[in-house]
Amino acid sequence: MPTTALKFAIPADAERIICRYRTCEFSTLAKNGTPITRPMGARWLADGRFLLTTSIGMPQKAFHIRRDPKVSLLFSEPMGSGIARPGAVLVRGNAVCDDRIVSDSSSVPELEDYLRENIFARQPAGRMMSSLVGRLLAPSYYMRLLIYVTPVRMDYWPDRNFAAAPEKIEVDRVG
Amino acid sequence: MWARAARDLAAYREAVVNAVDGEDYPLSVRQTAPVLDPATGTMPVAIPGALGAVAGPASVLAHFHDAKLWKLRAMLIKGRLERRGDHWIFVATEYIPPPGPFAVIARARKATAKYLATRRPRPEVAFDVIQRIWIDAANVEDP
Numbered sequence: 001m002p003t004t005a006l007k008f009a010i011p012a013d014a015e016r017i018i019c020r021y022r023t024c025e026f027s028t029l030a031k032n033g034t035p036i037t038r039p040m041g042a043r044w045l046a047d048g049r050f051l052l053t054t055s056i057g058m059p060q061k062a063f064h065i066r067r068d069p070k071v072s073l074l075f076s077e078p079m080g081s082g083i084a085r086p087g088a089v090l091v092r093g094n095a096v097c098d099d100r101i102v103s104d105s106s107s108v109p110e111l112e113d114y115l116r117e118n119i120f121a122r123q124p125a126g127r128m129m130s131s132l133v134g135r136l137l138a139p140s141y142y143m144r145l146l147i148y149v150t151p152v153r154m155d156y157w158p159d160r161n162f163a164a165a166p167e168k169i170e171v172d173r174v175g
Numbered sequence: 176m177w178a179r180a181a182r183d184l185a186a187y188r189e190a191v192v193n194a195v196d197g198e199d200y201p202l203s204v205r206q207t208a209p210v211l212d213p214a215t216g217t218m219p220v221a222i223p224g225a226l227g228a229v230a231g232p233a234s235v236l237a238h239f240h241d242a243k244l245w246k247l248r249a250m251l252i253k254g255r256l257e258r259r260g261d262h263w264i265f266v267a268t269e270y271i272p273p274p275g276p277f278a279v280i281a282r283a284r285k286a287t288a289k290y291l292a293t294r295r296p297r298p299e300v301a302f303d304v305i306q307r308i309w310i311d312a313a314n315v316e317d318p
Contacts, residue, residue: 022244025191025236027201034232034253035193035201039240056290057283074191074203080242082317090226092200101290103298105308112308120312123244130305137280140287142300152200155226162205163221 008048008172014156017089018044020081022122024073026052028064028095035072036064041122042073042149043114050091050149051114056101057140062147065097071149076162080122087158090166093151102144111146177216180270183250184211187237192220192265194256196227209235211252216267220256230258233265249273 024042027035038061043051050073054061065071071093078086105111119126128134129141155166184190190209196202204222211218218235222228233256238249253269274282291297312318 023238023240025193025203025238027193027203029195029199029201030232032232033195033199035195035203035234036253037191037193037201037203037234037236037251039236039238039247039249041244055283055287057287059286059290068199070198070200072193072201072203074205076191076203076205077238077240079240080244088205090202090204092196092202101294101298104301104304106301106304112304115305116308116312117315117318119244120309121315121318125243125245127309130302130309135302138283139300140283140291142302142305143287143298160205160207162207163223165223165225168225 008170010154010169011156011158011167013085013087013158014089014169016083017075017087020083021075021077022080023077024075025077026061027072028061029068029070030064031067036060039077041114041118043110043118045110048151050093050151051110052147052149053111053114053144054147055138055141056143056145057138059145062097062145065095065147069094069096071095073149086160087156088160088162089157090155091149091151092153093149095147095149097145097147100146102146103142105142105144108146111144176214177211177267177270178213179272180216180252180267181211181213183272184209184235184237184252187239190235190237192222192233192235192256194222194228194233195231197229202226202228209237211267216254218265220263220265222263228256228263230256235265
Protein backbone atom coordinates (compact mmCIF):
# COMPACT_ATOMS: atom_id res chain seq x y z
CA MET A 1 0.00 0.00 0.00
CA PRO A 2 1.51 3.33 -1.01
CA THR A 3 -0.34 5.82 1.17
CA THR A 4 2.46 6.55 3.59
CA ALA A 5 4.40 8.51 1.00
CA LEU A 6 1.47 9.84 -1.00
CA LYS A 7 1.09 13.59 -1.22
CA PHE A 8 -2.68 13.46 -1.64
CA ALA A 9 -5.56 11.82 0.17
CA ILE A 10 -7.59 9.04 -1.39
CA PRO A 11 -10.61 7.16 0.01
CA ALA A 12 -9.61 3.83 1.52
CA ASP A 13 -12.01 1.92 -0.74
CA ALA A 14 -10.52 3.59 -3.82
CA GLU A 15 -7.05 2.61 -2.68
CA ARG A 16 -8.16 -0.98 -2.25
CA ILE A 17 -9.53 -0.99 -5.78
CA ILE A 18 -6.25 0.26 -7.22
CA CYS A 19 -4.14 -2.14 -5.21
CA ARG A 20 -6.27 -5.27 -5.48
CA TYR A 21 -7.83 -5.27 -8.94
CA ARG A 22 -5.81 -7.63 -11.12
CA THR A 23 -5.94 -5.47 -14.23
CA CYS A 24 -6.68 -1.96 -15.36
CA GLU A 25 -7.78 -0.81 -18.79
CA PHE A 26 -4.72 1.14 -19.96
CA SER A 27 -5.16 3.63 -22.81
CA THR A 28 -2.51 5.22 -24.99
CA LEU A 29 -3.11 7.44 -27.99
CA ALA A 30 -2.44 6.31 -31.55
CA LYS A 31 -1.06 8.74 -34.11
CA ASN A 32 -4.58 9.69 -35.24
CA GLY A 33 -5.70 10.28 -31.65
CA THR A 34 -7.65 7.03 -31.21
CA PRO A 35 -7.38 5.67 -27.67
CA ILE A 36 -5.92 2.17 -27.90
CA THR A 37 -6.83 0.32 -24.74
CA ARG A 38 -5.50 -2.93 -23.35
CA PRO A 39 -5.94 -4.82 -20.08
CA MET A 40 -2.70 -4.61 -18.09
CA GLY A 41 -1.38 -5.11 -14.59
CA ALA A 42 -0.36 -1.92 -12.81
CA ARG A 43 1.43 -1.32 -9.52
CA TRP A 44 0.89 1.82 -7.48
CA LEU A 45 4.27 2.99 -6.20
CA ALA A 46 4.98 4.71 -2.89
CA ASP A 47 5.57 8.06 -4.61
CA GLY A 48 2.11 8.00 -6.20
CA ARG A 49 3.20 7.01 -9.69
CA PHE A 50 2.05 3.82 -11.42
CA LEU A 51 4.35 1.19 -12.91
CA LEU A 52 3.32 -0.95 -15.87
CA THR A 53 5.50 -2.95 -18.20
CA THR A 54 5.38 -4.31 -21.71
CA SER A 55 7.47 -6.86 -23.55
CA ILE A 56 9.56 -5.64 -26.48
CA GLY A 57 7.47 -8.13 -28.48
CA MET A 58 4.48 -5.84 -27.95
CA PRO A 59 6.03 -2.39 -28.06
CA GLN A 60 3.20 -0.39 -29.65
CA LYS A 61 2.10 1.22 -26.40
CA ALA A 62 5.69 2.31 -25.74
CA PHE A 63 5.86 3.93 -29.18
CA HIS A 64 2.56 5.71 -28.49
CA ILE A 65 3.81 7.08 -25.16
CA ARG A 66 7.06 8.35 -26.68
CA ARG A 67 5.00 10.33 -29.20
CA ASP A 68 2.21 11.43 -26.82
CA PRO A 69 2.61 10.89 -23.05
CA LYS A 70 -1.08 11.29 -22.19
CA VAL A 71 -2.56 8.03 -20.90
CA SER A 72 -5.32 6.72 -18.66
CA LEU A 73 -5.87 3.73 -16.41
CA LEU A 74 -9.35 2.55 -15.45
CA PHE A 75 -9.52 0.09 -12.56
CA SER A 76 -12.97 -1.37 -13.11
CA GLU A 77 -12.69 -5.18 -13.31
CA PRO A 78 -13.04 -6.73 -9.82
CA MET A 79 -12.61 -10.38 -10.87
CA GLY A 80 -10.29 -12.14 -8.42
CA SER A 81 -9.79 -9.10 -6.19
CA GLY A 82 -11.89 -10.31 -3.27
CA ILE A 83 -13.42 -6.86 -2.88
CA ALA A 84 -16.98 -7.15 -1.62
CA ARG A 85 -18.16 -3.68 -2.73
CA PRO A 86 -16.48 -3.12 -6.08
CA GLY A 87 -16.35 0.31 -7.65
CA ALA A 88 -13.91 1.87 -10.08
CA VAL A 89 -11.09 4.40 -10.26
CA LEU A 90 -10.10 6.34 -13.37
CA VAL A 91 -6.59 7.78 -13.49
CA ARG A 92 -5.49 10.23 -16.13
CA GLY A 93 -1.82 11.12 -16.31
CA ASN A 94 1.45 11.52 -18.13
CA ALA A 95 3.61 8.52 -18.92
CA VAL A 96 7.27 7.98 -19.71
CA CYS A 97 8.70 4.87 -21.32
CA ASP A 98 12.45 5.00 -21.81
CA ASP A 99 14.12 2.99 -24.53
CA ARG A 100 15.83 0.78 -21.98
CA ILE A 101 15.28 -2.97 -22.15
CA VAL A 102 15.28 -4.48 -18.67
CA SER A 103 16.29 -8.14 -18.86
CA ASP A 104 17.51 -8.47 -15.25
CA SER A 105 14.38 -7.88 -13.17
CA SER A 106 16.43 -7.48 -9.98
CA SER A 107 18.08 -4.35 -11.39
CA VAL A 108 14.92 -2.30 -10.76
CA PRO A 109 13.53 -2.93 -7.26
CA GLU A 110 9.99 -1.82 -8.07
CA LEU A 111 9.97 -4.12 -11.11
CA GLU A 112 10.83 -7.10 -8.93
CA ASP A 113 8.04 -6.11 -6.53
CA TYR A 114 5.64 -5.72 -9.46
CA LEU A 115 6.48 -9.14 -10.89
CA ARG A 116 6.35 -10.92 -7.53
CA GLU A 117 3.20 -9.36 -6.05
CA ASN A 118 1.16 -8.02 -8.97
CA ILE A 119 1.81 -10.69 -11.59
CA PHE A 120 3.39 -13.95 -10.43
CA ALA A 121 1.45 -14.33 -7.15
CA ARG A 122 -1.80 -13.53 -8.91
CA GLN A 123 -1.21 -15.48 -12.13
CA PRO A 124 0.31 -18.84 -11.17
CA ALA A 125 -0.26 -20.36 -14.63
CA GLY A 126 2.02 -17.68 -16.07
CA ARG A 127 4.99 -19.66 -14.83
CA MET A 128 4.92 -21.53 -18.13
CA MET A 129 6.42 -18.42 -19.73
CA SER A 130 9.71 -19.18 -17.99
CA SER A 131 9.63 -22.89 -18.84
CA LEU A 132 11.69 -24.30 -21.70
CA VAL A 133 8.63 -24.20 -23.96
CA GLY A 134 7.84 -20.64 -22.94
CA ARG A 135 11.40 -19.51 -23.59
CA LEU A 136 11.35 -21.10 -27.03
CA LEU A 137 7.99 -19.65 -28.02
CA ALA A 138 8.41 -16.18 -26.55
CA PRO A 139 12.10 -15.56 -25.82
CA SER A 140 11.55 -11.84 -25.30
CA TYR A 141 8.71 -12.14 -22.78
CA TYR A 142 10.95 -11.06 -19.91
CA MET A 143 12.69 -8.31 -21.89
CA ARG A 144 10.60 -5.51 -20.47
CA LEU A 145 10.10 -1.83 -21.16
CA LEU A 146 9.01 0.10 -18.07
CA ILE A 147 6.13 2.56 -18.14
CA TYR A 148 5.80 5.09 -15.32
CA VAL A 149 2.60 7.13 -15.07
CA THR A 150 2.32 10.33 -13.03
CA PRO A 151 -1.37 11.00 -12.31
CA VAL A 152 -2.85 14.42 -13.00
CA ARG A 153 -6.47 13.57 -12.27
CA MET A 154 -8.30 10.75 -10.52
CA ASP A 155 -12.03 9.98 -10.38
CA TYR A 156 -13.69 7.38 -8.18
CA TRP A 157 -16.96 5.49 -8.46
CA PRO A 158 -17.78 4.01 -5.03
CA ASP A 159 -20.13 1.48 -6.65
CA ARG A 160 -20.85 0.07 -10.09
CA ASN A 161 -23.22 2.81 -11.20
CA PHE A 162 -20.88 4.06 -13.90
CA ALA A 163 -23.51 6.35 -15.42
CA ALA A 164 -23.37 8.42 -12.22
CA ALA A 165 -20.90 11.25 -11.80
CA PRO A 166 -17.75 9.96 -10.08
CA GLU A 167 -16.14 11.59 -7.06
CA LYS A 168 -13.10 13.64 -7.97
CA ILE A 169 -9.94 12.87 -6.01
CA GLU A 170 -7.68 15.89 -5.66
CA VAL A 171 -4.25 14.99 -6.96
CA ASP A 172 -1.22 16.99 -5.91
CA ARG A 173 2.04 16.79 -7.72
CA VAL A 174 3.66 13.39 -7.30
CA GLY A 175 6.89 11.77 -8.36
CA MET B 176 -20.92 -4.96 -41.99
CA TRP B 177 -20.48 -5.05 -38.21
CA ALA B 178 -21.99 -8.47 -37.61
CA ARG B 179 -18.70 -10.05 -36.53
CA ALA B 180 -17.91 -7.21 -34.12
CA ALA B 181 -21.43 -7.33 -32.70
CA ARG B 182 -21.26 -11.10 -32.27
CA ASP B 183 -17.85 -11.01 -30.61
CA LEU B 184 -18.93 -8.21 -28.27
CA ALA B 185 -22.05 -10.15 -27.29
CA ALA B 186 -19.79 -12.74 -25.66
CA TYR B 187 -18.94 -10.21 -22.96
CA ARG B 188 -21.24 -8.99 -20.21
CA GLU B 189 -19.45 -5.66 -19.98
CA ALA B 190 -17.13 -3.47 -22.02
CA VAL B 191 -15.19 -0.26 -21.60
CA VAL B 192 -15.68 2.75 -23.85
CA ASN B 193 -12.57 4.85 -24.34
CA ALA B 194 -12.62 8.47 -25.50
CA VAL B 195 -10.66 11.69 -25.10
CA ASP B 196 -11.30 14.73 -22.89
CA GLY B 197 -10.94 18.44 -23.66
CA GLU B 198 -7.27 18.37 -22.67
CA ASP B 199 -6.58 15.44 -24.98
CA TYR B 200 -6.19 12.87 -22.20
CA PRO B 201 -7.79 9.49 -22.83
CA LEU B 202 -10.52 8.36 -20.45
CA SER B 203 -12.54 5.18 -20.01
CA VAL B 204 -15.93 4.28 -18.59
CA ARG B 205 -17.25 0.75 -18.05
CA GLN B 206 -20.52 -0.11 -19.79
CA THR B 207 -22.88 -2.86 -18.73
CA ALA B 208 -24.68 -5.06 -21.27
CA PRO B 209 -23.04 -3.46 -24.33
CA VAL B 210 -24.89 -4.02 -27.60
CA LEU B 211 -23.40 -3.00 -30.96
CA ASP B 212 -25.91 -2.64 -33.77
CA PRO B 213 -24.69 -5.10 -36.44
CA ALA B 214 -26.16 -3.00 -39.25
CA THR B 215 -24.89 0.46 -38.30
CA GLY B 216 -21.97 -0.29 -35.99
CA THR B 217 -23.39 2.09 -33.42
CA MET B 218 -23.79 1.66 -29.69
CA PRO B 219 -25.25 4.05 -27.13
CA VAL B 220 -22.79 4.66 -24.30
CA ALA B 221 -23.08 6.34 -20.90
CA ILE B 222 -20.31 8.79 -20.03
CA PRO B 223 -20.84 11.09 -17.03
CA GLY B 224 -20.51 14.75 -18.01
CA ALA B 225 -18.09 15.37 -15.15
CA LEU B 226 -15.42 13.44 -17.04
CA GLY B 227 -15.33 16.04 -19.83
CA ALA B 228 -15.40 13.67 -22.79
CA VAL B 229 -15.49 15.30 -26.22
CA ALA B 230 -16.65 14.01 -29.58
CA GLY B 231 -13.86 12.43 -31.60
CA PRO B 232 -11.71 9.31 -31.74
CA ALA B 233 -12.85 6.50 -29.46
CA SER B 234 -12.71 2.76 -28.99
CA VAL B 235 -14.46 -0.05 -27.16
CA LEU B 236 -12.52 -2.72 -25.28
CA ALA B 237 -14.00 -5.91 -23.92
CA HIS B 238 -11.81 -8.32 -21.98
CA PHE B 239 -11.96 -11.23 -19.58
CA HIS B 240 -9.71 -12.97 -17.09
CA ASP B 241 -10.61 -15.49 -14.42
CA ALA B 242 -9.89 -15.19 -10.69
CA LYS B 243 -6.36 -16.50 -11.26
CA LEU B 244 -5.67 -13.97 -14.01
CA TRP B 245 -5.84 -16.63 -16.70
CA LYS B 246 -8.11 -17.57 -19.63
CA LEU B 247 -7.30 -14.13 -21.01
CA ARG B 248 -9.25 -12.80 -23.96
CA ALA B 249 -9.89 -9.34 -25.31
CA MET B 250 -11.24 -7.47 -28.32
CA LEU B 251 -11.02 -3.84 -29.42
CA ILE B 252 -13.29 -1.92 -31.77
CA LYS B 253 -11.98 1.42 -33.07
CA GLY B 254 -14.37 4.25 -33.84
CA ARG B 255 -15.49 7.66 -32.81
CA LEU B 256 -17.70 9.22 -30.18
CA GLU B 257 -20.61 11.33 -31.41
CA ARG B 258 -23.09 13.50 -29.55
CA ARG B 259 -26.67 12.95 -30.64
CA GLY B 260 -29.13 15.02 -28.65
CA ASP B 261 -28.50 14.36 -24.98
CA HIS B 262 -26.71 11.06 -25.57
CA TRP B 263 -23.32 9.75 -26.54
CA ILE B 264 -23.10 7.25 -29.37
CA PHE B 265 -20.09 5.12 -30.24
CA VAL B 266 -19.72 4.64 -34.00
CA ALA B 267 -17.46 1.78 -35.12
CA THR B 268 -14.98 2.46 -37.91
CA GLU B 269 -12.63 -0.55 -37.72
CA TYR B 270 -12.69 -3.99 -36.21
CA ILE B 271 -9.98 -6.57 -36.51
CA PRO B 272 -10.96 -9.83 -34.76
CA PRO B 273 -8.48 -10.96 -32.11
CA PRO B 274 -5.66 -13.08 -33.56
CA GLY B 275 -5.14 -16.66 -32.45
CA PRO B 276 -2.28 -17.64 -30.14
CA PHE B 277 0.09 -18.66 -32.92
CA ALA B 278 -0.43 -15.37 -34.72
CA VAL B 279 0.24 -13.51 -31.45
CA ILE B 280 3.50 -15.41 -31.00
CA ALA B 281 4.54 -14.80 -34.60
CA ARG B 282 3.85 -11.08 -34.31
CA ALA B 283 5.73 -10.84 -31.04
CA ARG B 284 8.75 -12.60 -32.50
CA LYS B 285 8.72 -10.29 -35.51
CA ALA B 286 8.40 -7.20 -33.31
CA THR B 287 11.19 -8.46 -31.07
CA ALA B 288 13.52 -8.99 -34.02
CA LYS B 289 12.80 -5.47 -35.24
CA TYR B 290 13.32 -3.96 -31.78
CA LEU B 291 16.65 -5.73 -31.37
CA ALA B 292 17.85 -5.32 -34.95
CA THR B 293 20.41 -2.65 -34.18
CA ARG B 294 21.26 -3.62 -30.61
CA ARG B 295 24.52 -5.31 -29.75
CA PRO B 296 24.94 -7.20 -27.60
CA ARG B 297 21.49 -8.74 -27.53
CA PRO B 298 20.03 -8.61 -24.01
CA GLU B 299 20.08 -11.87 -22.08
CA VAL B 300 17.25 -12.56 -19.68
CA ALA B 301 18.38 -13.33 -16.13
CA PHE B 302 16.22 -16.43 -15.73
CA ASP B 303 17.83 -17.25 -12.40
CA VAL B 304 16.30 -14.03 -11.08
CA ILE B 305 12.94 -14.86 -12.65
CA GLN B 306 12.94 -18.30 -11.00
CA ARG B 307 13.81 -16.77 -7.62
CA ILE B 308 10.95 -14.28 -7.94
CA TRP B 309 8.58 -17.14 -8.78
CA ILE B 310 9.64 -18.93 -5.59
CA ASP B 311 9.18 -15.74 -3.57
CA ALA B 312 5.76 -15.21 -5.15
CA ALA B 313 4.51 -18.49 -3.71
CA ASN B 314 4.91 -16.94 -0.25
CA VAL B 315 2.94 -13.78 -0.97
CA GLU B 316 -0.04 -13.79 1.37
CA ASP B 317 -3.44 -12.66 0.08
CA PRO B 318 -2.22 -11.49 -3.32
